[in-house]
Amino acid sequence: MSAxxxxxxxxxxxxxxxxxxxxVTLRRSLEAEHGLFLAEGAKVIRRAVAAGYPVRxxxxxxxxLDGLADVVAAGDAPCYVLPPDLLEEVTGFAVxxxxxxxxxxxxxxxxxxxxAHARRILVLEDVVDHTxxxxxxxGAAAFGVDAIVLAPRCAxxxxxxxxxxxxxxxxxxxYARMDNWYDGLEExxxxxxxxxxxxxxxxxxxxxxxxxxxxxxxxxxGTEGDGLxxxxxxxxxxxxxxxxSAEVDSLxxxxxxxVACYVLTRDVPPRPA
Amino acid sequence: MSAxxxxxxxxxxxxxxxxxxxxVTLRRSLEAEHGLFLAEGAKVIRRAVAAGYPVRxxxxxxxxLDGLADVVAAGDAPCYVLPPDLLEEVTGFAVxxxxxxxxxxxxxxxxxxxxAHARRILVLEDVVDHTxxxxxxxGAAAFGVDAIVLAPRCAxxxxxxxxxxxxxxxxxxxYARMDNWYDGLEExxxxxxxxxxxxxxxxxxxxxxxxxxxxxxxxxxGTEGDGLxxxxxxxxxxxxxxxxSAEVDSLxxxxxxxVACYVLTRDVPPRPA
Numbered sequence: 143m144s145a146x147x148x149x150x151x152x153x154x155x156x157x158x159x160x161x162x163x164x165x166v167t168l169r170r171s172l173e174a175e176h177g178l179f180l181a182e183g184a185k186v187i188r189r190a191v192a193a194g195y196p197v198r199x200x201x202x203x204x205x206x207l208d209g210l211a212d213v214v215a216a217g218d219a220p221c222y223v224l225p226p227d228l229l230e231e232v233t234g235f236a237v238x239x240x241x242x243x244x245x246x247x248x249x250x251x252x253x254x255x256x257x258a259h260a261r262r263i264l265v266l267e268d269v270v271d272h273t274x275x276x277x278x279x280x281g282a283a284a285f286g287v288d289a290i291v292l293a294p295r296c297a298x299x300x301x302x303x304x305x306x307x308x309x310x311x312x313x314x315x316x317y318a319r320m321d322n323w324y325d326g327l328e329e330x331x332x333x334x335x336x337x338x339x340x341x342x343x344x345x346x347x348x349x350x351x352x353x354x355x356x357x358x359x360x361x362x363x364g365t366e367g368d369g370l371x372x373x374x375x376x377x378x379x380x381x382x383x384x385x386x387s388a389e390v391d392s393l394x395x396x397x398x399x400x401v402a403c404y405v406l407t408r409d410v411p412p413r414p415a
Numbered sequence: 416m417s418a419x420x421x422x423x424x425x426x427x428x429x430x431x432x433x434x435x436x437x438x439v440t441l442r443r444s445l446e447a448e449h450g451l452f453l454a455e456g457a458k459v460i461r462r463a464v465a466a467g468y469p470v471r472x473x474x475x476x477x478x479x480l481d482g483l484a485d486v487v488a489a490g491d492a493p494c495y496v497l498p499p500d501l502l503e504e505v506t507g508f509a510v511x512x513x514x515x516x517x518x519x520x521x522x523x524x525x526x527x528x529x530x531a532h533a534r535r536i537l538v539l540e541d542v543v544d545h546t547x548x549x550x551x552x553x554g555a556a557a558f559g560v561d562a563i564v565l566a567p568r569c570a571x572x573x574x575x576x577x578x579x580x581x582x583x584x585x586x587x588x589x590y591a592r593m594d595n596w597y598d599g600l601e602e603x604x605x606x607x608x609x610x611x612x613x614x615x616x617x618x619x620x621x622x623x624x625x626x627x628x629x630x631x632x633x634x635x636x637g638t639e640g641d642g643l644x645x646x647x648x649x650x651x652x653x654x655x656x657x658x659x660s661a662e663v664d665s666l667x668x669x670x671x672x673x674v675a676c677y678v679l680t681r682d683v684p685p686r687p688a
Contacts, residue, residue, distance in 0.1 A: 277667060277670065280663070280666065280667060280670070281666060281667075281670050283660060283662070283663045284659040284660055284663040284665075284666050285659060285660065286659075286660045307667075309663075309664065311663060314662065350681075384677065386557040386558060386559075387556060387557055387558065387559045389556070389587065390553070390556045390557040390582075390584060391582065392557075393553065393554060393557050393673065394550060394553060394554075394580075396670065397550065397553070397554050397669065397670060397673035398673075400666065400670040400671075400673055400674055401673055401674050401677045404657065404674045404677070404678075405677075408623075
């Protein structure tokens with residue numbers, strides 16, 4: 143049973159996990175060093191707990207305490223309660239729905255583990271915007287994509303903004319990070335995945351022609367702006383496009399991912415028992 | 416030929432159009448009062464000019480002047496040049512690619528005008544987030560949606576954030592605002608549009624069953640979080656859903672819109688000449 147601790151100062155050292163939430167660079171190093179991440183809002187906190195992430199502490203304003211009382215009571219992590227103005231002073235912004243929790247990261251699974259039984263996976267090459275990473279997870283989870291593999295420089299799915307935009311799907315959609323950008327795709331090819339590079343290029347095939355079927359498909363999505371690297375496009379088995387108007391350059395990567403997940407997960411036969 | 420004016424002070428009254436860009440409430444009233452909007456970044460500025468919006472002024476840092484020199488020279492609006500730190504002081508944030516322009520709004524077309532020859536339209540009921548509005552326009556333009564109709568309380572497509580996220584597609588995708596939320600859909604029905612309400616509800620038909628065909632379709636999209644109002648769902652001819660995993664509540668409205676536009680614009684026969 144966890145303790146509910148009402149604090150009176152934004153400087154309290156027990157609030158160290160929550161400092162300077164708008165400073166991305168500082169947060170990245172702080173979260174890596176302490177192996178933590180933050181979940182914001184009661185719904186997302188519940189999902190993180192349900193997915194088995196250990197809670198380091200909760201930080202709430204008084205009026206949101208009731209809504210999370212069962213979650214708080216079920217564990218032994220301390221629950222700090224602050225007046226709303228102090229809460230904002232600690233974090234540097236208005237906390238979404240007055241509730242935030244510091245959670246412990248867990249060791250990431252290997253690429254081989256998360257893709258072992260997968261039929262449809264996404265592979266993100268250097269998607270650097272946390273909002274896009276979160277949105278891609280939400281779309282992938284919605285369409286039943288089995289796993290997501292991240293290139294080494296892809297943004298962190300457990301960063302606060304990613305977690306929030308993903309609506310907590312980063313906790314349930316299995317993901318792993320490849321060690322090596324240069325050769326990372328070969329492991330997937332060796333595991334039987336057909337490597338499909340998503341590109342707006344005119345000479346690519348219509349993605350719709352790749353829908354359905356029981357074969358394993360890995361859809362490769364590139365960085366914002368420049369898209370997939372020449373190397374990854376070259377390594378792909380096929381380059382595919384979503385047909386769009388010639389008057390529009392491209393779709394946002396998260397919108398493209400949602401459409402592509404929709405297309406590639408349609409009419410996939412049930413997995414053999 | 417416009418004048419290039421190098422300014423030395425963030426307080427210069429000629430910079431009034433660019434003040435406090437992060438204050439949404441203040442900007443809304445300032446932009447409405449003066450009938451202006453802001454375009455950010457050389458690419459988006461070019462698109463606004465190409466779409467025929469008159470320029471009130473440009474505001475650039477020195478190094479971005481060359482990249483827009485032809486656009487600046489082609490008109491007679493003044494071009495203010497500021498050192499980057501003063502540019503940030505005026506606007507309150509780091510200006511995207513160091514270029515911004517204040518443009519004049521034009522009278523909106525009527526719903527009847529923008530939908531006159533349309534086959535596929537979106538109707539947005541109270542989408543309040545500017546990022547979502549911009550993203551919906553970008554997706555709609557990419558898939559060749561013919562027009563977008565906004566309910567009275569839907570967020571402004573020409574707000575800076577909408578413009579930026581839309582990649583300038585708000586300038587080219589025709590849109591209009593209905594006067595009356597309560598009865599606004601009846602005008603579309605009378606014009607022959609089949610009203611399709613997009614919803615995550617389990618009892619709705621699969622959107623895919625409505626793809627293709629020459630009939631006129633108006634896809635209704637609801638507000639973030641709560642979705643379409645009961646009234647609009649009741650007025651719709653059919654309620655349709657994008658099939659998603661039972662473990663995920665919903666898609667973000669912009670992702671749902673992109674998928675829906677993809678589905679509804681596939682296999683539409685060419686318009687008779």
